[in-house]
Structures are given as structure tokens and as C-alpha cells.
Amino acid sequence: MALLDKALVVFSGGQDSTTCLHWALKQFKEIRALSFDYNQRHKIELEAARTICQNLKIPHHILDFSLFSQIGGNALTDTMPIEGTQKSLPNTFVPGRNLMFLTAAAAYAYSYGINHLVTGVCQTDFSGYPDCRDDTIKALQVAINLGMDSQFVIHTPLMWLNKAESVKLALEVGAMDSLAYSHTCYEGVFPPCGVCPACILRSKGFSEAGILDPLQKRVSLCV
Amino acid sequence: MALLDKALVVFSGGQDSTTCLHWALKQFKEIRALSFDYNQRHKIELEAARTICQNLKIPHHILDFSLFSQIGGNALTDTMPIEGTQKSLPNTFVPGRNLMFLTAAAAYAYSYGINHLVTGVCQTDFSGYPDCRDDTIKALQVAINLGMDSQFVIHTPLMWLNKAESVKLALEVGAMDSLAYSHTCYEGVFPPCGVCPACILRSKGFSEAGILDPLQKRVSLCV
Numbered sequence: 001m002a003l004l005d006k007a008l009v010v011f012s013g014g015q016d017s018t019t020c021l022h023w024a025l026k027q028f029k030e031i032r033a034l035s036f037d038y039n040q041r042h043k044i045e046l047e048a049a050r051t052i053c054q055n056l057k058i059p060h061h062i063l064d065f066s067l068f069s070q071i072g073g074n075a076l077t078d079t080m081p082i083e084g085t086q087k088s089l090p091n092t093f094v095p096g097r098n099l100m101f102l103t104a105a106a107a108y109a110y111s112y113g114i115n116h117l118v119t120g121v122c123q124t125d126f127s128g129y130p131d132c133r134d135d136t137i138k139a140l141q142v143a144i145n146l147g148m149d150s151q152f153v154i155h156t157p158l159m160w161l162n163k164a165e166s167v168k169l170a171l172e173v174g175a176m177d178s179l180a181y182s183h184t185c186y187e188g189v190f191p192p193c194g195v196c197p198a199c200i201l202r203s204k205g206f207s208e209a210g211i212l213d214p215l216q217k218r219v220s221l222c223v
Numbered sequence: 224m225a226l227l228d229k230a231l232v233v234f235s236g237g238q239d240s241t242t243c244l245h246w247a248l249k250q251f252k253e254i255r256a257l258s259f260d261y262n263q264r265h266k267i268e269l270e271a272a273r274t275i276c277q278n279l280k281i282p283h284h285i286l287d288f289s290l291f292s293q294i295g296g297n298a299l300t301d302t303m304p305i306e307g308t309q310k311s312l313p314n315t316f317v318p319g320r321n322l323m324f325l326t327a328a329a330a331y332a333y334s335y336g337i338n339h340l341v342t343g344v345c346q347t348d349f350s351g352y353p354d355c356r357d358d359t360i361k362a363l364q365v366a367i368n369l370g371m372d373s374q375f376v377i378h379t380p381l382m383w384l385n386k387a388e389s390v391k392l393a394l395e396v397g398a399m400d401s402l403a404y405s406h407t408c409y410e411g412v413f414p415p416c417g418v419c420p421a422c423i424l425r426s427k428g429f430s431e432a433g434i435l436d437p438l439q440k441r442v443s444l445c446v
């Protein structure tokens with residue numbers, strides 16, 4: 001397939017968006033990465049994003065989204081569910097956060113003449129995050145294109161993959177070296193804690209795919 | 224008609240949203256107003272919003288949206304059309320700005336258990352601002368509700384009105400006292416310059432409706 005033109009990858013520095021970054025490198029002639037600083041509990045994720053983009057020589061921009069702390073710092077914080085994996089959501093969680101991120105990404109892409117957006121959202125995350133589901137993303141694409149008189153396509157290469165399938169895709173698109181630097185752990189530490197829900201989910205994915213997590217290899221080299 | 228429950232009014236302090244604020248006072252039991260500080264050229268608009276809400280004893284919040292200056296401060300600024308009324312757009316203009324505002328408003332409303340959003344967008348503004356058109360707003364409502372698992376209704380009382388009809392609606396909903404404090408002039412001055420495209424449009428609306436602009440009355444009292 002001929003390479004498409006330019007894409008902007010919404011890039012958190014986590015496992016999924018790192019896989020998407022490499023997927024995009026295979027699909028597009030030119031890519032940029034955009035991260036959001038929303039006072040997330042751990043800056044280590046943004047540092048991972050920066051390191052991975054530097055290694056790959058991909059232009060990377062971090063947008064200040066502290067806006068969320070103005071919305072999320074009050075009632076929302078108090079009404080947060082605290083059981084299950086929800087426990088580890090940052091306390092600035094805002095409903096529809098991905099709607100805001102993708103709309104801001106579209107405005108940013110517009111200014112660079114970029115028509116393709118890539119995001120690692122995944123339908124399997126739907127229970128906790130309705131803004132990750134396929135219907136939401138497709139409705140948002142329509143709203144954005146009407147609202148900006150634009151022709152964005154929002155690509156979601158991981159939408160229907162489980163974690164093991166994501167890992168296999170990561171291998172296929174050559175993301176393993178970058179995944180060594182990606183951040184997943186809810187505790188925000190390196191080496192990762194290994195016991196939080198995020199670490200367990202990551203570990204399960206690699207294990208089911210029968211692939212060694214390059215992050216573990218890096219741990220064994222660095223610690 | 225029985226009054227609906229609670230609404231959040233997206234409130235700039237301009238003529239249209241002031242009319243909407245009073246429209247909402249007639250429709251809902253309880254309202255809040257939300258403004259956005261996006262480094263707009265003239266703070267006088269936000270001051271107008273604050274004064275009007277204080278006079279009406281309506282809870283009012285100003286969200287810091289300086290985020291836009293990070294997106295709009297570069298390429299977008301350079302590609303701005305400079306002819307016609309577009310000349311007076313602030314240099315932080317971002318495509319799809321209303322998409323962001325309404326999505327942030329929905330997140331804010333969510334935290335207060337508010338299901339109704341009111342905005343003064345108008346289809347007649349479509350040429351310059353595709354995010355003001357009816358199709359955009361309806362698509363956005365769907366995207367927001369899917370993305371937040373919510374049931375927001377976005378009300379747009381001015382969508383199909385011309386300026387003279389808006390003025391008549393303002394009279395009908397008792398907005399005249401507030402309109403004396405609303406801000407319109409692109410020059411950001413009081414008394415308004417009277418010759419910029421915004422002043423001329425406002426003046427034309429009142430004149431066609433056969434109603435004296437209360438802002439003019441205030442000017443004659445204050446200057």
C-alpha cells in the first residue's frame with residue numbers, strides 16, 4: 001500500500017500509544033506526536049513519551065492541559081468510584097477527556113496541514129471510559145469535521161484488539177525497542193511495581209502473546 | 224410549560240449569550256453560567272459577563288482556556304484570513320473552538336449534575352465559524368453523550384434567528400437591563416466604537432427590531 005501523507009499521533013508514552021506510534025511510522029510518510037500535560041499523577045509517562053520520540057527523531061509537542069484541574073478538582077474528585085481498577089485513575093479524571101484531547105489534537109493538526117489522527121483508544125477499555133469506544137470516536141470524527149470544515153480521519157489501530165493481540169501488533173510494526181521505554185505502572189516508578197492492575201494487565205498481554213516484555217529486559221539491565 | 228431542572232449557560236458576556244442567559248432563566252429552575260478566558264483580546268467581555276451574573280445573582284465560573292494560545296500561537300495565526308469581518312478575530316483563533324468550549328462545559332456540568340447546556344451559537348454565523356452550525360452542534364451532542372455516557376441536551380435558542388429576531392427575543396425574555404452591560408465592540412472599548420463590524424451588526428439588529436439598544440442608553444448616562 002502506498003504510504004499516506006502526514007499523521008499526528010496522540011501519544012501518552014504508554015504501551016498502547018507507543019504501539020500506535022510505530023504503526024503510524026509504517027503507514028504515513030511523516031508523523032508528529034502530541035502529548036498532554038494534565039497534571040497527571042506521574043510525570044514519568046511524559047518523560048517516557050519524550051525519550052521515545054527523541055530516539056525515533058519524531059517531532060513531539062506537549063500541550064499544557066492543566067485546564068482539567070479546574071474542572072476535575074472539585075465535585076468530580078469526590079464522586080469518583082474507588083473500587084476495582086478505577087482506584088488508580090488520576091484525581092483529575094474528567095469525563096470525556098479523550099473528546100477534549102482529540103479535539104485539541106485536531107486543532108493542532110489543522111495548523112500543520114495534517115489530516116490523519118492516530119489514537120490508541122480501545123473498545124475493551126469501554127467499561128471505565130466510554131470516550132474510548134468506537135461509536136464515540138466515530139461520532140466525534142463527524143462533529144470535528146463539521147465543526148472545522150475539515151476532513152480528518154481518526155485511526156484507531158487497537159480498537160478491537162485484546163492486550164495479547166496488541167503485543168503481537170507491536171512486534172509486527174517494530175515497536176519493541178520503544179516499548180522498553182514506555183511507561184505503564186500506576187505507581188509511576190521504574191522499575192515498575194509489577195503488582196498494580198496496569199502492570200498485571202501488561203504482563204498478562206505479553207505472557208499470552210508469548211513475547212518477553214522489553215521493559216523487563218531493560219529492568220534487568222538497569223537495576 | 225413546567226420548568227426544566229438545571230442548566231449551564233455558556234456565557235461570553237456578549238449580546239447573544241446574554242439573551243440566552245435570560246432565555247434560560249425562563250426555562251429552568253436553576254442556572255449557572257460558564258465563561259472561558261482564552262486570552263481573548265479584550266478582557267472587557269469577561270468583565271461584562273461577571274457584572275451581568277452578579278446583577279442577576281447567577282453562579283458564574285470562568286475557566287482558564289489559555290491552552291488555545293499554545294495551539295493558535297503559531298501556524299494558525301499566519302494563515303488567518305484578514306479581509307472582511309474576519310479581520311477582527313482574535314489572534315488566538317482556533318478552528319473548532321466551540322467544540323472545545325462545549326465539551327469542557329459538558330464536563331463541568333457533569334460535575335454539578337446538570338444535563339442541559341445552553342449556547343448562543345447561530346447558523347447565520349456559519350460562514351466564518353462552521354462550529355456554530357446546527358449540524359455541528361447536533362453531532363457534538365451525540366459525541367459528548369456517547370463519550371460521557373450522559374444525556375446532555377444542547378439548547379441553541381438563537382440558532383435560526385437573525386439579529387433583529389434575537390433582539391425581539393431578548394425583549395420577550397426580559398434581557399434588556401442585562402444587555403446594557405453586554406459587550407460587543409471589537410475594539411474592546413466602552414463606549415463602543417460604533418463603526419467596527421460587530422457594532423454595526425448589533426446596531427442594525429436593534430434598528431430593524433425597532434428597539435432602542437439599552438447599551439446606548441447606558442452610554443448616554445455614563446459618558
